[in-house]
Amino acid sequence: MRDSDRKRYVASLTDRYVRRQISRRDFLRDAGQLGLGLGAFGLGMSRPFGGKPAFAQNEELRPNQEVLDWVREVSTPLRGTTLKLATESTPPSNAINSQLKPFFEEASGMTVEIEVLPLEQVLQKLTLDIASQLGTYDLYYIDQSWAAFTAQDVFDPREQMADKPDLAMPDWNFDDFLPALVDGIARYEDRLVGVPYDIPIFIMMYRRDVWEEMGFAAPTSLEEYYEQAKAVTEAGELYGATGQMKSGHYSLECDWTAWLWGHGGSIFDADGKFAGHDERGLEAMEYWRRLYGTMPPGVTGWTWDGQGQSIAQGVAASMMSWGEFFPYFDDPSATKVSGLMEAVRCPPPKHPLRRIEETGFGEIPGVGHQGGSSLAVSQNSKNPDAAWIFMQWATSYDTQVLITALGGGTGPTRSSVYDDPRIIANRRVGPGTTRHLDVVRETIANDMGSEPDLPEWAELANDTIPVRLGKYFADDYGSAKEAMDDIAQAVDKLVSG
Secondary structure (H helix, E strand, O other), X not given: OOHHHHHHHHHHHHHHHHOOOOOHHHHHHHHHHOOOOOXXXXXXOOOOOOOOXXXXXXXXXXXXXXXXXXXXXXXXXXXXXXXXXXXXXOHHHHHHHHHHHHHHHXXXXXXXXXXXXXXXXXXXXXXXXXXXXXXXXXXXXXXXXXXXXXXXXXXXXXXHHHHOHHHOOOOOOHHHEOHHHHHHHHEEOXXXXXXXXXXXXXXXXXXXXXXXXXXXOOOOOHHHHHHHXXXXXXXXXXXXXXXXXXXXXXXXXHHHHHHHHHOOOOOEOOOOOEOOOOHHHHHHHHHHHHHHOOOOHHHHXXXXXXXXXXXXXXXXXXXXXXXXXXXHHOOOOOOOOOOOEEEEXXXXXXXXOOXXXXXXXXXXXXXXXXXXXXXXXXXXXXXXXXXXXXXXXXXXXXXXXXXXXXXXXXXXXXXXXXXXXXXXXOOOOOOXXXXXXXXXXXXXXXXXXXXXXXXXXXXXXXXHHHHHHHHHHOOOOOOHHHHHHHHHHHHHHHHHO
């Protein structure tokens, strides 16, 4: 099948799925076989922790005038242009759309239309635009698992920097983007599909007041974490831990990988065979089963939203999950735990992490499970120069500082933003706190885990694996080994087929 035919078929397939004309399972299988990665594509998947920024009336949290002057000058021949972007609800997109966009529009004379949509609708818009080559959208929001599919349909930002020096933002400094994110999110083979835009990642969050009352310090091992969670549960006031363990949902696979990688295991071995049922994988399952006993009864019906609410409403005392929750927890108008939560890196793995050459399909083990995205300029855009100007502004140092300080909750993708005085000044209890960001930065540098990259991963991560893990926690298997052997058989059959 020619590449153009394949992309037209994928676009049609995605459109039919969004219109509910085909099943989720059929969509995941067929799209994956045609090369569209969908690692984080759960039905109804959303980012409830995407952040609700509220613009502060503070001159220090207003766009830099020199940056706006550059936008005004470079955009002079492009005034009147309309740019379009379809994006998931993420902290950067929400902050830009609701608070910062008017500054860019006033300076540039352009209009920017940002559609904030559920992830499956973002994918629908993207695949249809790529297949039609109409250039309806000038910029693409690209989940990391879509990198292979989109690589030839977007500009490599290095090409834009080299080919358009007259449009280059002063001091934009591509090297400031965290290298782990450039390689783990924005790169496909020898191309970059954009620049790192968003980085949700697992950290540990716990109730400092409860830990102090129990005489605990932050755990230094996974076993110590279990013992602390067990003691909190047995004390009777709160559950010690919580999870995102809904059967058949991608969130359950996310939890599993953290424990698997945390025990020195991997999803695949170097030969591309499922490895989750080996000695390390079974050790992880034994640990997870014990930890499950310290969690609220409803945990097997929760995705990340239910998990986060169990902390926010004072039901559970700790979790290892997406760091974007932390600023929400500090909002006294929304939660019962404002000022009570502490953020630390996840406990280190019990056994040494497997090296990438010991795994399959580019899998990178690490307890800090990540799910990042990139921002890119479409090759089909009718306004590529204008889109490049906007993209530089949207991912610039100054804009990232404002996104972060205004309460979006995400970790910046630029190294320098973490040390900006405005970010440091926001390390106080309250909505949009940044007091967790040093932990996020350390996790990106030292603990980041990335899922494998193969066409079948869509079906494996959103169906094959979490459906069977859900059956295990519903006691439909006689043992963890029986469950994992069943997963191994199903995974290897799908991959080899």
